[in-house]
Amino acid sequence: MGHIVGGRHDNDPGTTPYEFGHGFWEPGVFFSLMSIEQSNNRDLMWSQPEENYGTAHWNDVARVWTLSAPDVAAYRSPTTPPSGDLTVTIHGPTNMQHKESCEFQAEAYFDTGLANPCTNCTYSWFEKPTWSSTWTNMAVSTPTILYTLFDHPGADLRVDVSSSTQSASTSITVLEGTTAGCGLPPGAKAGLGTDSNTDVASAGPTVNVYPNPAHDSVVIRMESGESVPIHLAIYDVLGRLVTELSPSNNSGRSTEVEWHIETQKPGVYFLRTTFAGGATRVNNIVIRR
Incomplete structure (x- = not known):
């Protein structure tokens, strides 16, 4: 293309045109066919990367690619989804006092363990009394939930987790009993505010x-x-x-x-x-x- 459009082989008058054996596009000052729109022309040059002149020129295409080679070689495609089966675990107390509130956390990971967590999983929480078979959607989509025990003699919590390719589910039973120390049952000392050490509400x-x-x-x-x-x-x-x-x-x-x-x-x-x-x-x- 350089032979035909540019009309010359090189922009260095001190070298033999056949030394590099490649063509160049030049601005219109050399009166090539590209001089019709000189302001829109670009100095696009082709040369062999091993030649000193070509790889030293600031606008040489081969030099640009040579300098970019480490970046290209270092590029990594997006990581593939972790292999293994998706697993989910609920962390939280199994005994709570009536009307006590505690935090429950779901951790989703692949079977290599917690070192390989599911970072793009979605969560759905459900609850039911222990004596019932009907689950109620709690409309919570975060890994952590604050749950208050109202049912007698206890309740079941379930979390459904989904990744882009798999899904998993697990549940935990919370029985009414001794306090888990998470919240304030009715009549307990109100640990609220700066005067909580002395004020009993x-x-x-x-x-x-x-x-x-x-x-x-x-x-x-x-x-x-x-x-x-x-x-x-x-x-x-x-x-x-x-x-x-x-x-x-x-x-x-x-x-x-x-x-x-x-x-x-x-x-x-x-x-x-x-x-x-x-x-x-x-x-x-x-x-x-």
Whole structure:
């Protein structure tokens, strides 16, 4: 092509055209057929890589490929899916107190062990009472779930895991019994806030919350008696502050408070109410989706 289009063999006037035996495209200053659009021309040169001139020229195609060879050689195609059978294990307590909340974690890996985890697996969690054969989808798709035990005498948790090519499932039975030390049962010391070492709050009733997917907030209604709540705060089961709330309505002996829960996971939370006079009360707030 260089012989025909470029009209010459080399752009170095000091060398013999036949020394390299390859052609070159040149800008229009050499009056080749490419000079019609000189501004769009490119100095594309071909030479043998072993020749000093060709491989030393900054715009020489052979030199570019020579310098790029290590990068090309080092390229690795995307890794293939790990071999072996997909396995999933649930880590969590097998005994919990009634209404206690604990964290359960599913680990999916191939049969070479945890050193070969499934990094692109999807998760689906299910629950049922131990006496039932019907599983309920918990609508949780993360490897970790916060679960509250309500069923007597216990419950079964199941997780289904899928990779791009395989699927696996396992379950765990959680029986009602001694506390696993995960959460705060009703009437227990409220380990919530900076004064948790000395403050023992009374236990209020459990409030179940069923969010409407069309709204990002729920209204929690509680009996407040003669006292007037002056501060409300919600904590997770680890005692971390989630949010502080303000009563939206105090009518008679009841209190209403609105909580925006669009980002909150299902599970148990604790609403701590401080009343005028210093008394405190903790309600279990259970989000069910």
